[in-house]
Amino acid sequence: MAFEYVEPATLAGAFDALERGGTDAHVLAGGTALVLLMRMGLVQPAYVVGLRRIEGLREIGISKEGGLDIGALVTHAEIERSALVRRFFAPLAETFGRVASVRIRNQATIGGNLVHADPASDPPPMLIALDAEIVVARRGGVRTIPAAEFFRDVFETALEPGEVVTAIRIPPPVDGTRGAYVKFLPASKDDFATVSVAVTIRLAASGVCEDVRVALGAVATTPLRARRAEEALRGKHVTPEAIDAAAAIVVGDVEPLDDGRGSAGYKREMARVWTRRAITQLISA
């Protein structure tokens, strides 16, 4: 497992290094995913570019527009514990607290998590439900990719060669927005989700749903936004029947895989059950 390791001090240095490494180059942030894949022989990089010396990727801040900016190298534990994040939208902090174990959360970064693109990962559904954007830099430019469009397949993202995720930008939720992330763990409580659901919802005083976002994890090769279910609820009274109907729609949108965490059929059904439970839990909170 011999490879060359470089730690540039600037983003420009990282772009140079990535160019030099070409297709054999891998970026190392927290390392919890990459090192594991290397140890299992699934990734054999010739060239590893460590980001940890680069300034400016570790901050959590509020933008002029009131949105939350999280640097790519901020760890899960830092987000989980951040008073700023909790004030901004507490369910976001709680979602990061559901990832793996405290040892992993202390090391793994938000940028690394997203680029790893594990479809069962916890933060992506919540970031999608919050309309987050991924800020991506390359030599001579910066672009943003909506979280819902960032994931392309298992371990595959919309990142182009030479690009580095630098931040995650989350627009301010409209006042009154509630959110929840449910992680269904039918076997060990220390596991990847069999199915996960993130919901944000805003209700009018009348009980009519003004806005809603539903995103699911572990039910397809990428996290999914359940737009048809959202449409079924938007502008309607959120009655148990309406929730049931929306949850039933989700079943047709998911494309789960058979694996050790359940058959495709079971996961489909659990997507319905947990979508219903997540929304029900939120509106009765």
Added chain:
Amino acid sequence: MSASTTDSRIHPAIFDSNELRLDGREKVTGEAAYAADFELPGMLQAAFTTSPYAHARIVSIDTERAREVPGVHAVLTGRDIGERRFGRRFFDRPALCVDRALFIGDAIAAVAAETREIAEAAAALVDVEYDELPAVFEPDEALAPGAPVLHEHVDTYYFHAGKRAAVPHPNVQGRRIVLKGNVEEGFARAEHVFEHSFTTPRYHGGYLEPRATVVWIDAQGIVHVVATNKAPFALREQFAICVGVPVGSVRIEPAYIGGDFGGKGLSVDEYPCYFLARATGRPVKYVRTYLEDMRSSTVRHPSRTTIRTGVTRDGYITAMDAKIVFNGGAYAAGKPAPTLLPGLDPKLPYDIPAGRLERTSVYTNTVPGGHMRAPGDVQFIFAVESHIDMIAHELRIDPLEMRLRNAVSGERSDFEDVPYLEPSAREMLEKMREASHWGSPLPSGRGRGIGFGVRHIGGGKAEVTLRAHPSGKIDVITGAAEQGMGILTLLQRVVAAGMELDLERVNVIREAAMTQTPFDPGAGGSRQTHVSGNAALDAVRRLKEQIDANGWPKNGALEVRGVFEAAHGHEAAPHGFCGFVAEVSVDSETGVVEVLDVVCVADVGTILSPVAHRGQLAGGFVMGLGHALTEELRVTEGRVENPSLADYKLPTQVDIPPLRFVNIQDIAGPGPFGAKMAGEINTAAVAPAIANAIAAACGARVTTLPLSAERVLSALRL
């Protein structure tokens, strides 16, 4: 029996206080040396080329490119070392395959190089031409007409200390039938006959330390082996036979073992590493990755059990006919029993007036089966204890009451027709009733279930040497491998209690397994406290005699050796009875089972090391909980699908429910000071207790382990 067992039943106060483990400080500070910690000058690292096919003929092997890699010292194939097969009883597993590979992961070539990376790179360059053969993955495929025969020259294999029993099919590893009474007549007497089938999957031991070894040959020709093997004296013999050296020139060096759970009774990589050491003249080390360990060491046998039982309308058993088929995998090497079945004949805590018990293990092209905590019992007790509840349900008899009616007592027994001495089955069931508030109402969606079992207390031979010094101190010399059960601390306590000395005056020394070292059979079969403990007591008796006659030694040390030997199963003896009552809730929409409360009632005799004892019972439960709910080594067409602890889910701290223990200590066992056993007393009864609780909670009967939420949900909808 040579130990003074009568005297030994007086319970000294030393056993009332929690023990301070002799190996505790070394282990928590990281100083303890495990096999992977051994470093020697000039040491090379090994790597292996393994079969990607479940069944293939090896057409040719070209090692030239591998040998040319700088830093490579040797590349060996089965053709280089010849037919070198090893095993615990039956030597059917090759150190390196010669002409056929029988499972994915079978070792084809071995490389020794300056570094692990070089060795792995070279192993990847070994060019093997395979001719893929039809493979069999399940026992019924292996026994079907026209199935490929996995071991064509099985008659040429070595069988240690005895003779292999005849088998009905070339793909059968072992078969044993136990008959008691007139079975036909028993069924004729029955008012109802019930038949049910059960399946259990492969489980991996889940020990923290993957297998590792270092082998070197010194200038005198002595072969030194550092091994993750819990039975070093047995390994010494197996090793000498396999590689063809005198047993006197093999020395198994002491190293701590990071968890065993039965699997580490078999050594695998030690053999090819010996040939690499011999070829290079250097020490050779190999440390498995966890992936390798899960893919190609040994696993608990998957099983299918069918039980037919005749009962009266009041639920009294008149006859039982049980057939168990184990998937033995590619080799029987991991099984020490002469029957080549996992474990001895399993015991039941019930009176079976007439019975037939047929057990068969079958060769398939899958990862080999081996021993794992309560081998055979886990599979059988799940089946029987579920079956009893299913019968009780049909007959509308309370499941605990049905067990009480059949509880073994007096001179009665199960299939083997060998009485249990002082069977505590009824007492245990009454304690379970009391401690679990059995019968008290529960909210809807909750239920209680019972699982009950019994096991022999392991026998065998052990020796312990005591050396009394003029300083007033005593050394205890043992060849036991400390695989975590706490044997070193236990020997210290037994000797201190027997000699009536403070613990500080008793020191325990581990010695390499070699000719002059006191023999130890190793942990396994729940024997170590019983036999090694009694050997220590025998040594105490001998030392006391000498001191009584001549006084404490004044010049030089006084040395005595204690010996103890007892039969291993199949005879009238005290047994360990143990049961659980579990309370669960079931989520009727998801099938998720939550275990809310568990009480374990165990007939354990005198407790000698309270902390280790509690650890054994708690650990035995947690292993059973994993078997019940979360664990399964999934194998598809011979390929292990989840060879990592990220995907093979052992329960972790957050999964463990409130757990209560009721220990029955007033029925003395055969161990020192009346001890019984703990290591394998309770694992098997966990899964049926939970399965029965699920059925009581919601009516869903799951007959396949693990009792996953998905299976519970499917059963709910039947």
